[in-house]
Amino acid sequence: xxxxxxxxxxxxxxxxxxxxxxxPNTCRxxxxxCAVESRDQIMYTAEKLAEMGIKIFRAGxxxxxxxxxAFQGAHEQGLKWLEEVKNTYGMxxxxxxxxxxxxxxxxxxxxxxxxGAKAMYDHSLLRAAGRASKPVLLxxxxxxxxxxxxxxxxxxxxxxxxxxxxxxxxxxxxxxSSRFTLDLCGxxxxxxxxxxxxxxxxxxxxxxxxxxxxxxxxCVAFGCEGILIEVHHNPEQALCDKDQALNLDQxxxxxxxxxxxxxxxxxxxx
Ligand code: PEP
Ligand code: MN
Numbered sequence: 001x002x003x004x005x006x007x008x009x010x011x012x013x014x015x016x017x018x019x020x021x022x023x024p025n026t027c028r029x030x031x032x033x034c035a036v037e038s039r040d041q042i043m044y045t046a047e048k049l050a051e052m053g054i055k056i057f058r059a060g061x062x063x064x065x066x067x068x069x070a071f072q073g074a075h076e077q078g079l080k081w082l083e084e085v086k087n088t089y090g091m092x093x094x095x096x097x098x099x100x101x102x103x104x105x106x107x108x109x110x111x112x113x114x115x116g117a118k119a120m121y122d123h124s125l126l127r128a129a130g131r132a133s134k135p136v137l138l139x140x141x142x143x144x145x146x147x148x149x150x151x152x153x154x155x156x157x158x159x160x161x162x163x164x165x166x167x168x169x170x171x172x173x174x175x176x177s178s179r180f181t182l183d184l185c186g187x188x189x190x191x192x193x194x195x196x197x198x199x200x201x202x203x204x205x206x207x208x209x210x211x212x213x214x215x216x217x218x219c220v221a222f223g224c225e226g227i228l229i230e231v232h233h234n235p236e237q238a239l240c241d242k243d244q245a246l247n248l249d250q251x252x253x254x255x256x257x258x259x260x261x262x263x264x265x266x267x268x269x270x
Pocket of ligand 1: 034064115117118139169204
């Protein structure tokens with residue numbers, strides 16, 4: 001049986017609240033910190049990003065950390081602050097559901113349901129997202145093949161949701177000098193075999209801020225429908241993924257350069 005993720009039914013154009021935010025002519029930038037840490041942090045960062053023209057704010061309230069003793073997120077309180085971002089700055093938000101215990105709380109607030117790399121194999125979470133009325137961004141697990149990503153995507157699609165984006169965020173290879181290895185060859189296969197909007201994540205793949213701008217520029221040139229980038233107002237103090245966060249000035253410069261690259265390849269970076 002042909003996978004729905006490889007068929008013609010998927011929506012290439014995805015609207016949120018009547019506004020088309022993803023389509024083949026756009027490279028949509030989703031920027032923000034790894035985690036919701038405090039109200040001040042979230043409101044300040046969102047304000048600065050909104051001023052730059054960013055429409056989709058990213059931040060996790062439920063963080064599936066490898067270390068069980070590391071900061072796990074601001075949870076329900078974090079979702080309330082994300083709601084405040086939406087109401088104050090008119091931004092859309094993307095935030096992650098890490099398991100079934102937080103699915104409905106996340107679903108109520110978020111504009112895009114993010115299923116992270118570690119949850120890519122959580123069948124019941126995938127099915128729950130498939131029954132939701134909001135778009136889903138599914139990240140490839142760092143140990144999964146592209147074929148496995150397509151198959152997991154079908155757990156969402158079979159439940160009815162056709163607004164699904166697929167994200168390459170780096171896979172584990174023998175190389176340890178970067179956090180992961182961004183698999184652009186795999187991304188080319190996703191592009192070739194699926195209509196799902198392709199999202200690339202230079203932050204989690206590179207893992208170190210010195211490399212993130214170059215990788216992000218390559219992602220725009222590669223041709224994708226969206227990019228997830230971590231931005232923190234004070235990376236040294238970030239409670240999660242501090243090494244890879246760009247500060248606001250670095251992101252601002254990068255954003256302008258990405259727009260120029262988009263012009264060259266015929267995609268509007270916004
Ligand atoms: C994230 O986007 O902050 C995240 C946890 O990413 P990943 O699931 O790709 O590790
Ligand atoms: Mn992160």
